[in-house]
Amino acid sequence: MKTLNRRAFGVDLGLALAAAILLPATSARADDMEIHIDNFVFQPAELKIKAGTTVTWTNRDDIPHTVVSAGKFRSKTLDTDDKFSFTFTNAGDYKYFCSLHPHMTGMIKVE
């Protein structure tokens, strides 16, 4: 088993290196951001990002939530561990909330 793991690791490493060399654009992915929903709270509640950034929300509660910004974006209902991603191409302030639990609010500031 050990040799198999090592070989698998080697293949992954090789692919990763190849990707890094062949796809320099992937460096932009380092800017992509994560927001977690824990205990009915968006964390972080406010996020500053650059235009072009993709933000991914993950629901870590035992209760479904949504991510809704009026007229801008609207997730489906996110059950436990479901994710929703949105790429912000335009600068501006994006207020959003959970349409099921509207006391849950957040803000994305895009420069």
Place this chain on the structure above:
Amino acid sequence: MSGHDHGGDGVSRRKVLECMTWAGTGVLWTVTGGVPRSLGIIDSAQAATAAAPGMSFLQISDSHVGFDKPANPNALGTLEEAVGKINAMPAKPSFMIHTGDITHLSKAAEFDNAERIISQSKLDVHYVPGEHDFLDEEVKLYRERYGRGTKGQGWYSFDAGGVHFIGLVNVVDLKAGGLGNLGAEQLAWLQDDLRGKSKSTPIVLFAHIPLWTVYPEWGWGTEDGGRALEQVKGFGSVTVLNGHIHQVMQKVEGNVTFHTARSTAFPQPAPGAAASPGPMKVEDARLRGMLGVASINFKQNEQRLAIIDTPLQG
């Protein structure tokens, strides 16, 4: 709390607080001319019901069919236990109301399973939706099943046993940063519905989210609930029945009694007692003491509704 009477000369603060800590499976409501009474667990309630003719109905809430997380891996099973409790009652209630969150994720199979179990009570059931019942993409599954003959997003009224029942919807079009929402259209309909009603007609308002402000930090209240309550102010007996918060709470203000029922699926923490209002995991031995149903009893010519919360166990 068994046999405790909310009637008479009013309810002391301590008694109300006692009621708030008294959690159970369901609420048996006794309408006796105006204000509800909380009679305690089922045996004493039935004794009281037997003493005078009247009408009783059941409240069931927050069955969350499909929920399978640690707080209760089998929400369908505990719903079935609740229906078993109902079927075991010696006096058959006239009908049942369900104050929403029938399902957890508005899936067709969840609605079907809920129907399969709840129909075993062989009672007419009057539903109002919870936010968990409007989660399907087209928001049609609840309406197809329970929306017939309702107005707007699903509100309606009916009369039974001399009591006027009004089912309201406060889980639609919620505003960022806000609470539950009735909206102008529904409030206008309510005003119309109440027009011409005798002020001595006992009124029961029921909706999913509490119409009174329980704990706004967790969204436990209705933004424009006060506007609905203003419209029923002149009536001699008003009872407001809600769910959503998965625990029993009661308060009396003048002629208005507010009451929330237990869930049949999982308990939630007391306001502010935890980091969030999410499902509360308790020891297995304690779970069924925190789930339940309620029964409500109405007696002619008395000014009080009696409410009995019955846990699944204990």
